[in-house]
Structure formats: structure tokens, C-alpha cells
Amino acid sequence: MTNGPLNRKLKMGMVGGGQGSFIGKVHSIAACLDNRAEVVAGAFSSNPQRSKASAADYNVAESRAYGSYQEMFDKERQLPEGERIDFVTVATPNHTHFEISKAAVEAGFHVMCDKPMTFDLGQAEELAVLVDNSSVVFGLTHNYTGYPLIRQAREMIQSGELGEIQAVRANYIQGWLRSKIEDSDQKQAAWRTDPSKSGAAGCFGDIATHAYNLGRYMTGLLSEEISCHLRTFVPGRKLDDYGTALIKYDNGGLGTVTASQISHGRENDVTIEIDGTKGSLSWAQENPNAMQVRANGQPHKIYTRDPNAPYMLASGQAACRLPAGHPEAFFEAFANIYAAAFDAIVAKHSGEKVERINTVYPNVHDGVEGMLFIQQSVASSQQNGAWLPFKCDRARR
Ligand code: NAD
Known part of the structure; x- marks a missing residue:
């Protein structure tokens, strides 16, 4: 599993996953498991101080631990490609998924969002239209499919x-x-x-x-x-x-x-x-x-x-x-969702047309x-x- 022609790790910006939270850390472990990605920035908490305090847990420079996801998207957009984040992970409670994902898509970042995708169906339909009309890859971590x-x-x-x-x-x-x-x-x-x-x-x-x-x-x-x-x-x-x-x-x-x-x-x-x-x-x-x-x-x-x-x-x-008998489980399955989305992101960077409906990874339509x-x-x-x-x-x- 490599990033092929991209020849570098994909850069991940985390939303959520701050101290005391559950699934954010799993996302970062899964994304980085195959050495294809690294966490470089985050708005780790709804509390700006806790966001800064959580940066060390992800080995993220304090300057890139932001007080809000809006600040992260604004500042990261100004960095050159290869330095700025390539994709955003949304690991926050359900009612925030839509606004964060929408802002990420509008800023041109690929998105890996946790489930359920939004707060209600109307938001989900709006997000799907937005994603379909953009060039971003949108993965949804229904991780058991991995x-x-x-x-x-x-x-x-x-x-x-x-x-x-x-x-x-x-x-x-x-x-x-x-x-x-x-x-x-x-x-x-x-x-x-x-x-x-x-x-x-x-x-x-x-x-x-x-x-x-x-x-x-x-x-x-x-x-x-x-x-x-x-x-x-x-x-x-x-x-x-x-x-x-x-x-x-x-x-x-x-x-x-x-x-x-x-x-x-x-x-x-x-x-x-x-x-x-x-x-x-x-x-x-x-x-x-x-x-x-x-x-x-x-x-x-x-x-x-x-x-x-x-x-x-x-x-x-x-x-x-791993070979048979060495147990693989939750992290590896989660990593397989990321791996399939990474394949699509890398293909996009290479100018290839990628499948958007019948994807290996669960997507915005799921x-x-x-x-x-x-x-x-x-x-x-x-x-x-x-x-x-x-x-x-x-x-x-
Ligand atoms: P949690 O309460 O443990 O953590 C949520 C984190 O998001 C906290 O750090 C909180 O400060 C942060 N946060 C909230 N609003 C924010 C904002 N506006 N900006 C930045 N950070 C913000 O929740 P959890 O159990 O980790 O669940 C998070 C999401 O993941 C939920 O949607 C849940 O359904 C989903 N989830 C999925 C799986 C899975 O197996 N795929 C497992 C657990 C949870």
C-alpha cells in the first residue's frame, strides 16, 4: 500500500479527538497505519484551550493546533500544496458533522467523516449534492465494512x-x-x-x-x-x-x-x-x-x-x-476504509477519474x-x- 505517484504522505487535519474523547485517536491510528498519512493539524476540541493542549497527543506543532475548524481551514488553505492538509477527519458529535464537512468541501479538502453522516436527512442530501459537484473524495467510516x-x-x-x-x-x-x-x-x-x-x-x-x-x-x-x-x-x-x-x-x-x-x-x-x-x-x-x-x-x-x-x-x-493466525481487528479494518479513500485521493491527484457511487469505502451516498x-x-x-x-x-x- 503506497501513495504511488504522489510520492509523499497525505496530510491530515483532525476535527475532534481532543483529550477525553473516544474515536478521534482511532481515526489517526487507522489513517497512519500504513505510513500513507500523518496528522499535521487539528481543531481537536470545541474548547480552544483543550484543542491546543491535545496537540502533543498527536505530535502536532502548537502553531497548527487551531481554536476552531474554521480557523484551521482558513489558515491551512493559505499554505502551499504538500504542506497544507489534504484531508479532514470529522470525529465530533453528530450535530456538528454537516457544518464541518460542508466547510471542508467548500475549502477543497477531502473528507473522512464519522457516522451517522449528519443530524438529519435534509443535511445529508445537501451534502451529497455539494460533494457530487466538487472534486473532493468523501469517505464515511462505516468501519465494519473494512x-x-x-x-x-x-x-x-x-x-x-x-x-x-x-x-x-x-x-x-x-x-x-x-x-x-x-x-x-x-x-x-x-x-x-x-x-x-x-x-x-x-x-x-x-x-x-x-x-x-x-x-x-x-x-x-x-x-x-x-x-x-x-x-x-x-x-x-x-x-x-x-x-x-x-x-x-x-x-x-x-x-x-x-x-x-x-x-x-x-x-x-x-x-x-x-x-x-x-x-x-x-x-x-x-x-x-x-x-x-x-x-x-x-x-x-x-x-x-x-x-x-x-x-x-x-x-x-x-x-x-498479516499472515493467518496473527489476529487483525478494529484498527486494521478502520485503516482499510482510509486506504481505499487514499487510493481515490491519489488517483484524483494524478488526474484520473474516480468512481463515486460503487466505491470500496462507504461514501456520501451511503x-x-x-x-x-x-x-x-x-x-x-x-x-x-x-x-x-x-x-x-x-x-x-
Ligand atoms: P466524544 O464525545 O468522545 O468526542 C468528540 C470530540 O469532538 C471531543 O474532543 C469534542 O471536544 C470534539 N468537538 C465537539 N465539537 C467540536 C467542534 N465544533 N470542533 C472541534 N472539536 C469538537 O465522541 P466520540 O464517541 O468520539 O464520537 C464522535 C463521532 O464518532 C460521533 O459521530 C460518533 O457517532 C462517531 N463514532 C463512530 C465510531 C465508529 O466505530 N465508526 C465509534 C465511536 C464513535
Whole structure:
């Protein structure tokens, strides 16, 4: 993995990731894992002092630790290419994603934004138009799509190995919000359960979007309608902490997405099971280096993440860094989202035309689909699980 003709590392400007935060550090580790990028600037916190104080954690010069993202974009734009930031990572709470991403695109910086892409669907649609009319690469870190065996499964499904896909069961089960820890000022819980910061949904926006996106990425199935029931089981909480959605696909198939943040003892239990006419597969992110593939009348197969095995297809192989048996996990999968976006950024710099819809990395249109998923899930639940349209235009282009 190299930056080829660019012949230098891509320069990263971080928004968020300040002291006491969670995912920003993961972004920087993932982006820099293959030596293709370096963090050179940041607006690390909504608090300018904390932003400056966080610079050392990223080995960033104090002069490039900015008091706000606006200041970072203004000052960095004035630097020569090769010195200024090439791309911006948005690792802030959901309600800020749109304004930061929009400003970055307008300033001509590529963007890697965390999910859910925006606060609501209107913002997502506006952002997609902006990105489509620009020359920036926009990646969305639905990072579970970066696991080698997920890429392998996707290629197996695309080549017809499982036959026609008829059922998808995607789950994301956690337990950390079983009690009302937002009242004790737990930073990550506080904004996630606040409708003015999280968006229309809590658990469903935070993690069901990952589960839905994973099924969509692996199968390519196009959704038609959705019915959903959301619940807030912890008394006094303002947003859902549990829910199940049922999805009708346009080939007659059915999907379910269940997400929980109130299941005792569950950590980051993302699981997906896919049934096709010729075979079925199942995968779990807490054991990501193995995937079960089954067909009636045949012995059950366990695919392990092995870049040298003859059964590994090109996309699965390309997503591996280590030989079989040396576990790869969250950082590496996250890094694979960055790697695919970097390939596109480098291709752009070389004047090549790059794919914008069917990209290896989740993109701005996946973000729109995610926001539609959230909006229609909430609306259906408010109507006692009524079936509502769930068609995303970009998928049908
Ligand atoms: P967090 O509360 O731990 O950190 C947010 C950081 O953003 C803090 O440093 C805060 O000061 C900073 N911030 C807020 N507003 C800012 C602004 N205007 N300018 C600069 N910095 C600002 O949150 P988190 O748990 O790291 O989540 C951040 C985002 O990442 C959320 O959208 C969340 O949904 C997403 N996330 C994704 C994954 C994943 O696996 N892809 C995992 C966790 C979180």
C-alpha cells in the first residue's frame, strides 16, 4: 500500500479527538497505519484551550493546533500544496458533522467523516449534492465494512456463490447504556442520548446504522420499505435504546436490523447472517478472523482470514496485512476504509477519474441512505410499525 505517484504522505487535519474523547485517536491510528498519512493539524476540541493542549497527543506543532475548524481551514488553505492538509477527519458529535464537512468541501479538502453522516436527512442530501459537484473524495467510516472477511463475503456474494440473497439478519448489541449513565456526565453517553446532539434516534442512529450499512455493503440488496419498533427501556431517557427494523428488499427478500444498548454484558457484538439460495454465511465482529459458510448436505466451512489461502478472493486478500493466525481487528479494518479513500485521493491527484457511487469505502451516498434509514425507522415506530417507503435514489442510478 503506497501513495504511488504522489510520492509523499497525505496530510491530515483532525476535527475532534481532543483529550477525553473516544474515536478521534482511532481515526489517526487507522489513517497512519500504513505510513500513507500523518496528522499535521487539528481543531481537536470545541474548547480552544483543550484543542491546543491535545496537540502533543498527536505530535502536532502548537502553531497548527487551531481554536476552531474554521480557523484551521482558513489558515491551512493559505499554505502551499504538500504542506497544507489534504484531508479532514470529522470525529465530533453528530450535530456538528454537516457544518464541518460542508466547510471542508467548500475549502477543497477531502473528507473522512464519522457516522451517522449528519443530524438529519435534509443535511445529508445537501451534502451529497455539494460533494457530487466538487472534486473532493468523501469517505464515511462505516468501519465494519473494512474487515477482510467482510470484503471476502461481499465478493463471494457478488460472484453468485451464495445464489440469490433472500434474507439478511444484522445485529449490533451493546449493554453500556443499561443504566442512565448520561446523568453522571459520562461524556459519550451525554450527547448520544441528547436529541439536540444525536439526532432523531439514539441507539438506532448510533449503531443500527452500522448494522444496516453492513448488510447493504455485503449484499448490494436494494431496500423498498421499512417497518420499525423502537423502545426507550431506561426510564427518563430521551431517545431509543433498543429497536428492531424489518426491511423489504426489491427482490422479495427480507432483512432485519436489531440494535440494543441495554443488553447486560454485551460489548460490541455486531453479527450478520445472510441466506442465499445456494448457501448461507455468518460473521461476528468480536471474532472477526473467522466466517462460517454452510450449504445443506455439505460439511460446514470455516473461512479464516488467510491472505495466502487459495479460497481468499482478491478483495479479501488485499484487505489483510498479516499472515493467518496473527489476529487483525478494529484498527486494521478502520485503516482499510482510509486506504481505499487514499487510493481515490491519489488517483484524483494524478488526474484520473474516480468512481463515486460503487466505491470500496462507504461514501456520501451511503451516508444519505443511513440518514434515510434513521428517519424512516423513527417515523415507522411512531406509527406503531407502519410500513413506510425506504428507497434510496442513488442506489437506483
Ligand atoms: P466524544 O464525545 O468522545 O468526542 C468528540 C470530540 O469532538 C471531543 O474532543 C469534542 O471536544 C470534539 N468537538 C465537539 N465539537 C467540536 C467542534 N465544533 N470542533 C472541534 N472539536 C469538537 O465522541 P466520540 O464517541 O468520539 O464520537 C464522535 C463521532 O464518532 C460521533 O459521530 C460518533 O457517532 C462517531 N463514532 C463512530 C465510531 C465508529 O466505530 N465508526 C465509534 C465511536 C464513535
